[in-house]
Amino acid sequence: MEQKMVTLKINDIPVTVPEGTTVLEAARNAGIKIPSLCFLKGGNETGACRICVVEVKGAKSLVASCVYPVSEGMEVQTNTERVRHSRQLTLELILSNHRMDCLTCARNAHCELRELAADAVRYANDELLPRIEDSAPHLVRDNSKCVLCRRCTAVCRKYQEVGVIGPNDRGFSTHIGCAFDRDLSEVDCVSCGQCI
Ligand code: FES
Numbered sequence: 001m002e003q004k005m006v007t008l009k010i011n012d013i014p015v016t017v018p019e020g021t022t023v024l025e026a027a028r029n030a031g032i033k034i035p036s037l038c039f040l041k042g043g044n045e046t047g048a049c050r051i052c053v054v055e056v057k058g059a060k061s062l063v064a065s066c067v068y069p070v071s072e073g074m075e076v077q078t079n080t081e082r083v084r085h086s087r088q089l090t091l092e093l094i095l096s097n098h099r100m101d102c103l104t105c106a107r108n109a110h111c112e113l114r115e116l117a118a119d120a121v122r123y124a125n126d127e128l129l130p131r132i133e134d135s136a137p138h139l140v141r142d143n144s145k146c147v148l149c150r151r152c153t154a155v156c157r158k159y160q161e162v163g164v165i166g167p168n169d170r171g172f173s174t175h176i177g178c179a180f181d182r183d184l185s186e187v188d189c190v191s192c193g194q195c196i
Helices: 023-029 081-095 112-116 151-159
Strands: 005-010 013-018 053-056 075-077 166-168 175-177
Touching: 005 023, 013 023, 023 053, 053 081, 081 112, 151 166
Parallel strands: 005 075
Antiparallel strands: 005 013, 053 075, 166 175
């Protein structure tokens, strides 16, 4: 059966994509860049980080474009002041308890967060830095570097089918770890390294 196509406008540019496409993908197809962090096509499509927010005409609040499907006649703006302000604030909050050792960090040259965050350090607070989890031989997890995208928990659960890590606590205290915050060395982790 032929796939139904949908036409919308993104930044006033008409874009036609198959029904079911997300706003993020429609924009990318049209060469319009929307930043993203947690989105991993086919692996993690949860709308967790809110970096990809855009304005949709008629919607009360900003929407996460990575999980928001297109519809006929939709009008989207990806770069308004409201959108930029929201993304900036989200980034600043992510970085507020981030260990700022980029120069010596293994991810330095290929860090999606760093690419986005050049000037976004406003709320740095060393006292909030979490402990480094290095109980297992195959990885060191520094949760201060975590953006809570949950890609790691998705691969652990979906692909490796082990599911030993997940989000603990709530709100600002949310962090990735094992159940009851046990060390990785104490649970059934198989050291596959896919969460890395
Ligand atoms: Fe869309 Fe994270 S990339 S919410």
